[in-house]
Amino acid sequence: MLGLGNSMVTGGALSEWTPESLSNLQLWLKFNQNITSDADSSDSSHTHSTAAGNMADEDRINAWNAFGSTSINAVQTTFADKPLWETDAADVGGLKFANAAKIMDLSSNVDLDANTDFTIAVRFKCTDFGSARGFMGSASNEFLRLNSNTVLRVKINGTNRDFTLASGNMLSNQYFTLLIVRSDGSTGNINAYIRGNESLSGTSTGTQMGSQLADAGEITISDIGVTHDEGGNFKGFLKDVLIWDGTAASSGDRKEIFDYIEGQ
Numbered sequence: 001m002l003g004l005g006n007s008m009v010t011g012g013a014l015s016e017w018t019p020e021s022l023s024n025l026q027l028w029l030k031f032n033q034n035i036t037s038d039a040d041s042s043d044s045s046h047t048h049s050t051a052a053g054n055m056a057d058e059d060r061i062n063a064w065n066a067f068g069s070t071s072i073n074a075v076q077t078t079f080a081d082k083p084l085w086e087t088d089a090a091d092v093g094g095l096k097f098a099n100a101a102k103i104m105d106l107s108s109n110v111d112l113d114a115n116t117d118f119t120i121a122v123r124f125k126c127t128d129f130g131s132a133r134g135f136m137g138s139a140s141n142e143f144l145r146l147n148s149n150t151v152l153r154v155k156i157n158g159t160n161r162d163f164t165l166a167s168g169n170m171l172s173n174q175y176f177t178l179l180i181v182r183s184d185g186s187t188g189n190i191n192a193y194i195r196g197n198e199s200l201s202g203t204s205t206g207t208q209m210g211s212q213l214a215d216a217g218e219i220t221i222s223d224i225g226v227t228h229d230e231g232g233n234f235k236g237f238l239k240d241v242l243i244w245d246g247t248a249a250s251s252g253d254r255k256e257i258f259d260y261i262e263g264q
Contacts (some may be wrong), residue, residue, distance in 0.1 A: 017256045020068050022119070024246035027072050027110055029224075031123065031239040031264050032093030034065035035085075043079050050093075059085040061095055064104060074104035074224055074241075083225065086237070090175075091125070093264075094239035097225045100131065101233055109138065110221040110243050115186040117248035118219075120144065123240035123261050125175045133234045134227030135178075136241070138220040143227035144180065146170070152192050152209055154180065155227075156217040163192040163209035168200045175239070177261050179206060183248035188216025195258050205254045240264075 019025050037048040037059035048054045060082035064074040076082045083095040083102045095104075112118045122135050129149040137143025141158035149170040152163040170176055176196030183189050190213050193206030200207050224241055225234045240261050249257060 017260060018068070019121075019242055019244075019257070019260065021256070022244055022247055022249065022253055024244045025068070025070060025242065026245040027106075027221075027241065027243040028067045028070040029064050029074055029238075029241040030067035031261075033067050034063075035061060035095070036063045036065070037085060038062040039079060039082070041084075048085075055085045055087075057085065057087040061085060061104075064095060071108075072110065073107040075107055076102075076104050083238075091237050094123075094125075094237040095225075096237055097234045100128070100133075100235040103226045103230065103233065104224050106222055106224065110245060112182075112219040112221070112243075112245055114218040115188065115216045116182075117185065117246060118180075118182050119242075119244040119247055119249040119253075119257075120180040121240065121242040121257050121261060122178045122238065123175065124178065124234075124236060124238050125173060126170065126234070126236040127172055128235045129170070129172060131235075132227070132232050133236070134225065134232035135234060135238075136221045136224045137227040137232075138222040139228045140231060142219055143232065145227050145232050152178070152180075154190060154192075154215075154219075156215045156219055159215065159217075161190060161213045161215055163211075163213070165194075165200070165207070165209050168207070170194070170200065171197055172236075175237075176200065177206075177240075177258055179249065179254055179257060181249050181254070182216075186216050188214050190215060193254060195262070204258070205251045206258060
């Protein structure tokens with residue numbers, strides 16, 4: 001595990017930190033990379049991609065493919081469920097989950113086994129906190145979601161683990177980066193950290209949400225943009241989704257993750 005600053009020395013050369021500098025990276029859906037569209041807003045077929053540089057406003061996104069050495073893609077074949085491409089400068093490069101009605105399926109489940117450390121990172125902008133907004137999950141009893149602009153809920157085997165901001169809140173139409181870290185193996189200590197607008201800028205390693213909670217149970221992730229299939233849909237934008245299965249980010253690692261994601 002690396003948490004040693006912005007670079008590491010290898011054979012005398014400096015290398016910038018990337019998410020692959022932290023071990024056990026299993027899911028990496030990267031901002032403005034490997035995104036494809038197979039239809040426009042009227043469902044007319046086309047072939048657009050970030051690689052080709054021809055993505056257009058309101059393009060329907062059929063795939064957000066794995067980046068780096070990872071291999072799990074986010075896909076959608078149903079026209080009405082496809083996230084959208086947005087050309088506004090603040091949002092270009094992310095996926096728009098419009099009208100709380102979009103979802104992407106992972107090509108393979110991410111199974112975060114019981115008694116196992118993990119780190120999850122999400123870069124997001126929620127445009128409406130009026131209802132619960134799901135980041136990811138697989139079932140009604142197993143998910144990660146925003147309950148409000150102050151509460152994050154991690155539900156494991158039907159048990160709610162809520163992390164509540166002591167002060168400040170997440171503002172609509174502003175980007176935040178959220179980290180969820182489980183450590184200590186079978187003890188399963190879970191902490192949540194967020195960085196964003198001035199009220200939540202906190203330290204370089206993030207503002208802690210609530211207190212540490214313990215749950216070492218298994219979590220399966222099969223969808224993003226929802227808590228589970230067609231339930232608790234997110235409304236807003238996702239720019240990055242990463243999961244390290246088997247690694248609990250240290251304080252130094254958290255700073256590297258925040259800086260990398262926000263510096264893209």
